[in-house]
Amino acid sequence: MRPLTAHIDLDALRHNYRQARRYAPDARAMAVLKANAYGHGSLACAHALADRASAMAVACLEEGQALRNSGIQCPIVLLEGFFELGELDTVITDGYWSVLHTRWQVEALLDRLERWPQHRVTVLVKCDSGMHRLGFAPEEVGEICRLLRSHPGVEQTLLMTHFATADTPDSPLLTSQLDTITTLQRQLDLPGCFANSPATLSVPASRHDWVRPGVMLYGVNPLEPDHALHGEIDQALKPVMTLESRIIAVRELAAGEPIGYGARHVTRHPTRVGVVACGYGDGYDRHAREGTPILVDGQRAAIAGRVSMDMLTVDITGIPDADIGSRVTLWGRDVSGAVLNVSEVAQWCDTIAYTLLTGILPRVPRQYHQVGAPDALSDDPLPDAGATGTPS
Template sequence: MRPLTAHIDLDALRHNYLQARRSAPDARAMAVLKANAYGHGATACAEALNDLAPAMAVACLEEGQALRAHGIQCPIVLLEGFFEADELDEIITGDYWSVLHTRWQVEALLARLAHWPRHRVTVLIKCDSGMHRLGFSPDEVEAICQRLQAHGGIEQTLLMTHFATADAPDSPLLISQLQTINTLRRRLDLPGCFANSPATLSVPAAHHDWVRPGVMLYGVNPLETDHAQHDDIDQVLKPVMTLQSRIIAVRDLPAGEPIGYGARHVTDRPTRVGVVACGYGDGYDRHAAEGTPVLIDGQRAGIAGRVSMDMLTVDITGIPGAGIGSRVTLWGRDASGAVLDVSEVAQWCDTIAYTLLTGIMPRVPRCYHQDGAFDTSCDASALF
């Protein structure tokens, strides 16, 4: 078996969910599991949170169907709503909560409810409070809510919005969005579902009835960093994914030798190079810069040369004990206890942690650990 594995610590996932609840103690927290639980495996993560989360959220009905097929029975929120009217029969009968963000969705839902007189549904009316991506304008929301609330097929109507700059709590846009949505909520007297991960952690005025923790569940600090200001967040969130491989070959090169495609890296001294079984075909970012950190048996080293499809190369000159078979942690928690934050790796790749986590390809086996055990072995036959 190829040594590259994504180890998923389900105890850390549960810890981070409970931290979201502690951050917003008067709200209920729906666990956001879209994009295959940000690359971690939606069904396994849903099962780990099933006794904690009163609702879960996904992007679309297909993602919800995968959870239902694995026995998840709590309400599942469809964050983009539905795309075709023929999805509605399953939404109405399957305890899905749909976001409504356009008029045609409202009309289609009300028309379809006539075919299911014994069923009632919960909907989330999305208000565009300033992000200008999805949602009704604040001036439209009141009439739409009144129409829905007057219909006998609507069980509950929640007011929803999404913040563009919640990772920067002092942002003027965030303050404006909060004023808009909180004014509307008070006027309509509706339960609110406003706070994403950064707002859950740092914007109490956005908590209200429901919060939507997403990337924080997976151990990523969602706040704009200035790490000095948010060290407390880095301490309370635990990394869930550890992407780990091994050195499969070692090359000893003199000064002046190129490494890898394009000869981007040329050795400036005698150099030991470790070849690692991980590349952009696995989802590791090809744009990783020279020196992008990895951990080798708990010690930091840096990438040397361009990332290939199936391999990358690291400078192991300063780690004499490193060799074929040495454990390489691309991000996450090494078995020694050392941690390499996926957000730090993302900065070296000129991207964000979300991209790295969701980009890990299906060919990389996910190995799930819980009950306090961290195991560097993985039985591939038990993964899927």
Template sequence: MRPLVAHIDLDALRHNYRLACEAAPDSRAVAVIKADAYGHGALACARALSRAAKPAPAFAVACLEEAVALREGSVKAPIMLLEGIFEAAELEQVDALGLWLAVHSQWQVDALLAFAPRAPITVWLKVDSGMHRLGFPPPLVPAVWSRLAAAKEHVTQLHLMSHFATADSADERYLQEQMRCLQALAEQLQAPSCLANSPATLGWPVTHGAWNRPGVMLYGSDPLEVPNALSRRLEPVMTLRSRIIAVRELDAGEPVGYGGRWRASRPSRIGVVACGYGDGYDRHARDGTPVLVDGRRAPLAGKVSMDMLTVDITDHPVADIGSEVVLWGRADNGAVLSVDEVARYCDTISYTLLTGVLPRVPRRYHGAFCE
């Protein structure tokens, strides 16, 4: 069988969740597992976090389809719909499945208050504090809050929610501007809040509310522009691992790959690796993008193809057909190649690499409670 596999370390996932809890000991942490847990497998990750010594009290997904898949997989913890409903008819399943609901638009509020749930629904009122994506403008929030709070047969456990635009940055000016707005609203309404994403959880204690929403940090990616003592303790959850399937001996000046972008500057050995953009590896990876060959760094040489990529193993004389290649994650010898570093070489972010690993790459799960 093709040697490319995404290995998922569920013990590392639980470690990173504990780190999120340690960073904000007075908050509860909703584990964000949208986009199939950032490519790691939402059901497996939810089950692992549900069975931890300190289980995740709730999960967050983007849409109803993702929540249904978790419920069908016997995940019983509360599940938050971060984008709420997309049409009023979805409220039937929200009610039946006992989901938590974000509301960010007036039509969603109207639909909720026109619906008769079997039990009142936990609601998260989203504020546009400066991201300018979803949410009510701050001046409108008190009236919407009052309307929801008065609807006791429809709504229970009402919270404020918002999202930060620059929490990953070392420049805190815009984050502080957003926080002034949100703190004023929370104090006016005496409202519990859910504000902090991964970078805010790790780097900005002022943002910690009754609830936080750690996402990409759970999977071992450092979301901070400048790492801190907490973010350096994150452990990679996904290791994308393959093997060398062929070796080519080239004279100086010979090209490799489509367009001949890379040319050998010396007599060179090129390892052909079973992994390409058809698997989700970024085609924009530059020459020099690192991989680990038998636990040692080696550079990408030439454009990524659909099913293969090529690396320069001239300085790895022992490397040969069958040698382990780690595209990101942890090698067998313990060496780690961060997905964040690989993303920088691809002019992208770790989120796109992790969520971009395609279904033809099998996931293999490791760690306690692995099924």
């Protein structure tokens, strides 16, 4: 069978969740599993975290129902709320926590709760503190929260926002957003759910009652390279997905020979070229530039020529032992221990790690690995990790 496989390390996933807990020891951690757990497989990832996550978050009800139907019992948060009135009965009766970001959602929910007096819901009121995507204006939030808190069908109201620049050091917008939302929280005396992955790791003032680790769960460092904590976070997180294939053919080319579509690459000297079973039909980015790094049997090599639908070509001249059957790591941790960070590959493709991970298509099989048995870690606060939140 075709050798391309996405290997998913569930032990690394649990390790990264624990890092979120260590950086925010007094907060509960809501594991974000939207977009098929960022391409890793939401059901497997949800069950790997089921013994420890206080809640899980998805983009929409369809994603939530897949988790519920597989046996996930913890609260499931709908990060964009509901989209149509027809979803409300399920949201209410199955105990989903819904984000509310528009007035029609608030009005529709309160109206539908009259039909279900035996049920009570938890809601998250989203404040647009400065990102200007979803949410109520700060001056509207107080009225909305008072309306919800006064309704007998609303059991719990949380205050929520999303930071636009938490990954950037010394961001004035982050300071402004944080000031806005913390002022509102003090006025309304509500639990706060503010910190995404970069804020969880680097902004202690944002952590409050709940944090929302997303891409960090999958081993991606969410901080910009010039951030003071970037190196520390690289050491703290473990890659969860390793995209691995094999060389299926080797060509010996003289100098001056073209490789691949458009003849973009022309050899400058006698060159050994390995043909790898992976292409944009699998989700590997076609925009990968000349020189995009790849590991061949744990050694760094580089793409030569354009990525095709089912194949790509790599210059293996400097790896004389490489041959048909040699192991190729497109990103992740090679069995030799060498690591090729998906964020580094993303830079060569002029994109971000999120798009590479979520872009891996269904024809690529996911193979799940788990060495350690799930432990009894609850979501009770952990001991203080230190004044800066650095893991011990």
